[in-house]
Amino acid sequence: xxxxxxxxxxxxxxxxxxxxxxxxxxxxxxxxxxxxxxxxxxxxxxxxxxxxxxxxxxxxxxxxxxxxxxxxxxxxxxxxxxxxxxxxxxxxxxxxxxxxxxxxxxxxxxxxxxxxxxxxxxxxxxxxxxxxxxxxxxxxxxxxxxxxxxxxxxxxxxxxxxxxxxxxxxxxxxxxxxxxxxxxxxxxxxxxxxxxxxxxxxxxxxxxxxxxxxxxxxxxxxxxxxxxxxxxxxxxxxxxxxxxxxxxxxxxxxxxxxxxxxxxxxxxxxxxxxxxxxxxxxxxxxxxxxxxxxxxxxxx
Amino acid sequence: xxxxxxxxxxxxxxxxxxxxxxxxxxxxxxxxxxxxxxxxxxxxxxxxxxxxxxxxxxxxxxxxxxxxxxxxxxxxxxxxxxxxxxxxxxxxxxxxxxxxxxxxxxxxxxxxxxxxxxxxxxxxxxxxxxxxxxxxxxxxxxxxxxxxxxxxxxxxxxxxxxxxxxxxxxxxxxxxxxxxxxxxxxxxxxxxxxxxxxxxxxxxxxxxxxxxxxxxxxxxxxxxxxxxxxxxxxxxxxxxxx
Ligand SMILES: Nc1ncnc2c1ncn2[C@@H]1O[C@H](COP(=O)(O)OP(=O)(O)OP(=O)(O)O)[C@@H](O)[C@H]1O
Ligand SMILES: [Mg+2]
Numbered sequence: 001x002x003x004x005x006x007x008x009x010x011x012x013x014x015x016x017x018x019x020x021x022x023x024x025x026x027x028x029x030x031x032x033x034x035x036x037x038x039x040x041x042x043x044x045x046x047x048x049x050x051x052x053x054x055x056x057x058x059x060x061x062x063x064x065x066x067x068x069x070x071x072x073x074x075x076x077x078x079x080x081x082x083x084x085x086x087x088x089x090x091x092x093x094x095x096x097x098x099x100x101x102x103x104x105x106x107x108x109x110x111x112x113x114x115x116x117x118x119x120x121x122x123x124x125x126x127x128x129x130x131x132x133x134x135x136x137x138x139x140x141x142x143x144x145x146x147x148x149x150x151x152x153x154x155x156x157x158x159x160x161x162x163x164x165x166x167x168x169x170x171x172x173x174x175x176x177x178x179x180x181x182x183x184x185x186x187x188x189x190x191x192x193x194x195x196x197x198x199x200x201x202x203x204x205x206x207x208x209x210x211x212x213x214x215x216x217x218x219x220x221x222x223x224x225x226x227x228x229x230x231x232x233x234x235x236x237x238x239x240x241x242x243x244x245x246x247x248x249x250x251x252x253x254x255x256x257x258x259x260x261x262x263x264x265x266x267x268x269x270x271x272x273x274x275x276x277x278x279x280x281x282x283x284x285x286x287x288x289x290x291x292x293x294x295x296x297x298x299x300x
Numbered sequence: 301x302x303x304x305x306x307x308x309x310x311x312x313x314x315x316x317x318x319x320x321x322x323x324x325x326x327x328x329x330x331x332x333x334x335x336x337x338x339x340x341x342x343x344x345x346x347x348x349x350x351x352x353x354x355x356x357x358x359x360x361x362x363x364x365x366x367x368x369x370x371x372x373x374x375x376x377x378x379x380x381x382x383x384x385x386x387x388x389x390x391x392x393x394x395x396x397x398x399x400x401x402x403x404x405x406x407x408x409x410x411x412x413x414x415x416x417x418x419x420x421x422x423x424x425x426x427x428x429x430x431x432x433x434x435x436x437x438x439x440x441x442x443x444x445x446x447x448x449x450x451x452x453x454x455x456x457x458x459x460x461x462x463x464x465x466x467x468x469x470x471x472x473x474x475x476x477x478x479x480x481x482x483x484x485x486x487x488x489x490x491x492x493x494x495x496x497x498x499x500x501x502x503x504x505x506x507x508x509x510x511x512x513x514x515x516x517x518x519x520x521x522x523x524x525x526x527x528x529x530x531x532x533x534x535x536x537x538x539x540x541x542x
Contacts, residue, residue, distance in 0.1 A: 171407060178393055178404050185391040188353055189455070190379035190408045294395070 002142040007265040008258065013149045013218065015257020016156035020211035021234030022241070022249035023163070024204025030244040031180045031200045032097065037108035038088060040231015041115040042081050042205050046212025047222040048119055049077040054130055054216075066133055070151075070217065077209040084115070085205035086198055094194065112227070120224035127221045134217060152214045159210060160250060163203070167246060176200055180244075236280050242293025251291060255279075304367060306331045306491050307352070307459055312361035314344075314351045321347040323515035324361065329459065334485050334492045336502040336523070338536055339512035345495040346388040348512070349463050352493075353385055354378045366458065380408055384457035388464060388495075390448040394437025398428055401436050401447055405454030413456065421450040424480050441468040449477065453484075460484075462494040466501065474498065478505050499536040503527045511536075 021043050028036045050073040057069050088111050096103045136147035167173035178186040179196045187193050215230070216222050237256045241248025256276055263275040283291060305328035314322040321344045329335045337345050351358050352365075354375040363371045370378050384405070393401050402421060406414045422429035425446040431439060439447060449465055465481075466474040478501055484490040496502035503509055503523040511519040511532060519526065526532045 171410060174396070174400060174404060175407070177396060177400075181393045181395055182391050184355055184375075185387070185393065186404075187355060187375035188379055188385050188387065188391075189404050189451070190376050191404075192376045 003265065004262075006143050007261045009143070009145055009149060011258035011261035012254060013152050013257070014261060015254035016152050017211045017215055017218075017253075018230065018234045018237045018256050019250040019253025020156060020159070020207045020214075021230060022237040022253045023246060024208050025235050025238040026241070026243055026246060026249040027176075027200050027204050029238070031176060031197055032093075032104075033101075034093065034104045035108065035235070036093075036201075036204075037105065038111035038115060039204065039208060040234065041112045041227035042085055043208040043212045043215070043230060043234070044119065044222070044224065044227030045084060045115060046077040046081045046205075046209030047216045047226060048123060048128075048212075048224075049080040049209065050074070050213040050216050051128055051130055051222050053077070054133075070133065070213070073216075074210060074213050077213050078206040081205040081209040081212070082202040085201045089198055089201040094197075116224050116227055123224060125224060127223050129221045130216065132220055148218050152218060155210065155214065159207065163207070164246070166203075172196075172199065233276065236276065240280050240283055240290055242290030245290070245292045245294070248290055248292035305329055306333075306366060307493065308362075308364040309348070309352065310362050310364075312348070312351060312358045312363065314347055314356055315359050316347075316356070321515055322351060322358070325512075325515070325517055327510050327517060327520075329491060329493045331491055332485070332489045333508060334481065334494070334506045336506040336509045337493070337495045337512055338497075338499045338502060338509060338526075338532075340535070343512040344515040345512055346463050347515075349385060349387065349461050349493075349495060352378075352461060353383060379455070382408075382455065382458040383461065384452035384455045384459070385461040386445075386448040386452040386463060386465060387461075390441075390444045392436035392439065392444045392447055392451075394435065396436055397433050398436060398439070398447055399432045401451050402428075402454050405451035408455050414454070417454055417456070421453060424453075425450055442470065442473055445469055446473075446477075458491065460490055460492045460494075462492065464495055464497055466496065466498045474501065481505065499532070500527070503532075 021039065024039045024042065025036060028034060028039070053073045053076045054069065057064055057072060092107050092111055093104050096107060134146070134148045134151065138145050138147070167176060175186065175191045175196045176199070178189070178191055179193050183193050215226070233256055234253065237252030238249045239252070240255060241250070241252030259276055259279060260272045263272045267275070307329040309325055309327045312322055312325045313320060325348055327337070337348065339345050350356065352363055354370065354373055358371055361371070362369060365381060365383060368381070370381065393404065396404070402418055403411060403414065406417060427443055428446055428450055431443060436444065436447065445465065445468060449462065452460055465477055469477065481492055482505060485492060494502060503526050506523040509521065509523050509526050510517045511526065519529070519532065521529070
C-alpha cells in the first residue's frame, strides 16, 4: 500500500509536467486546428533557458536563495519560450493559414528540427547537468515526498487555476474560445483574431517553460533532444484526454504520468512506453475523441 | 456630416475565387433609416452584407462608413467602428452559453454597458433570459435567431446589418422582431440594413429598399413604391400570405 502511494506521488509529479506541456498542444489545436509539432522543443528550450539562467545566477550571485533563483529561472524561461513561439507563429505558421492542412504541420516539424539543432550546436550534444537545487525530503512512514515534488505539484495546481480562470472568466479567454468556435464571427464582433492566436501561442509556450524548468529541477539535466520524448508523451496526453479540451489535457497528462510510474513499479520499466501507447490505442478504439473530447456532431 | 449617408457602397465587386458574386453594387443607407435588400436565392445579398464587414473584401469599388473608407480594413476594425451584423446562419458560438454569447457582443466596450443593455435584450426576448445559461449550440433555431440579433445589438451599433432575421421563426416572433426593429429605429435612431426573404413585411417596415439580381442592384425605391411595383410583386410577393 505504501509502495503504491509512493508511486502515485511520483506519477502525479511526472503527470503534472506532461499536463503543462499538453495544454499548449491542445490550445493551439483548438484555436487553429494545427498540431504544433515544435511544442515539445519549446519545452526543451524552457529547460535550457532555465539552465543558462541558473548558471549565470550561481556564478554572479553565489549566495542567491534557491527560491529566488527558481523564480528568476522560471520567468526568464517563460519570456524566452514565449518570444520564440510568438515568432515562429508569425513568420512560419501565419502565412500558411488558409493553405492546405498539411503545410503548417510540415513547417512545425521543420521548426522543431531547427530549434533542437540550434540547441545542439550551441549547447553541445551531451547531457548538461546542474547541481541539485532543492534537496529536502519528508518521510511519512515509508513514504518519501521530496520538496521538489511538492513544488512541482503545487506550481502546476496554481498555474492551472489561474489558467482556468483566464480561459473561462476573462474577456481574453472569451475571445480565445470565440475564435476557436467561429473565427469569422469572432472577427465580426471586433475580436482581433490574429492577436488572439498569437496570445494562445504565448500562453502555451509559457506553460511549457514552466514544465521545462520543473523538469530541469526534478532531474537535474537537460539535453537538446529532451523535447522529443516528453513532447510525444504530452501530445499523447492531449489526444488521450481529448484534443481541444483543456481539462482533458491535464487529465491525460496525469494519467500518463501515473501509468508510467505504476507500470515501472509493478512490471518492467522497459515496457512503460508500450503500456502508455497501448492505453492510448485502447481509449481511441472505444472513444475516438478522447476521454473528455467532444463529439464532432454539434447542433448548430 | 449628416447630409452624407452613413453607409455608401459604390461599384463594389466581390469575388469568390474567380466567381464574381457582386458585380458593381451601389447602395447607400442614411442615418436613421431602415433599408431592406430583397432578391432571389444566390443573388448576392449575404455577400454584400459580409463585404461591408470586410469578409470577403471587395476587389473593386469603395465602401464608405461614417465618412471613412473601410473597403480595405480588416473585419475586426470595421466592427469596432460599430457595424454589427447578425449574419446568415446566425453563427452562435455553440459551446458558449447564451449569456457568454451576449457578452461577446459587448466586447467592444469591455462590458461597460453590459448590465444595462442585457436587460433590454431580455425584455425584447424574454426567452433568452430563461435560457441564459444554456449552451448556444443546443438552442432551437428560433432562439438562436433571437440570440444572434441580441448579440448584434449588444455592441450599441451605429449600423445594424441583419441577414434574414425572420428565418425559421414563428410568425408571431417575426412580428415581434420587426416591431422591435421599428421601435429601436424610431426611439433610438438605430440605422438598419436588412436582407429579407419575407419581402412583404420587409418592404412595409423599410423606408427604402433595393432589389438585387445576380450580383447587381436592379431596382431601388421607397418601401411603398416597391410594394406596388408589378415586377416586384410578381417576383417576390406572389403567394405571399399577407
Ligand atoms: N464561400 C463561397 N464560395 C464560393 N461561392 C460562394 C460562396 N458564398 C457564396 N457563394 C456564391 O455567391 C453567390 C451569392 O451568394 P449569397 O450567399 O450572397 O446569396 P444570397 O443572395 O444571400 O442567397 P440566399 O437568399 O440563398 O441566402 C451564390 O451564387 C453563391 O453560390
Ligand atoms: Mg443569403
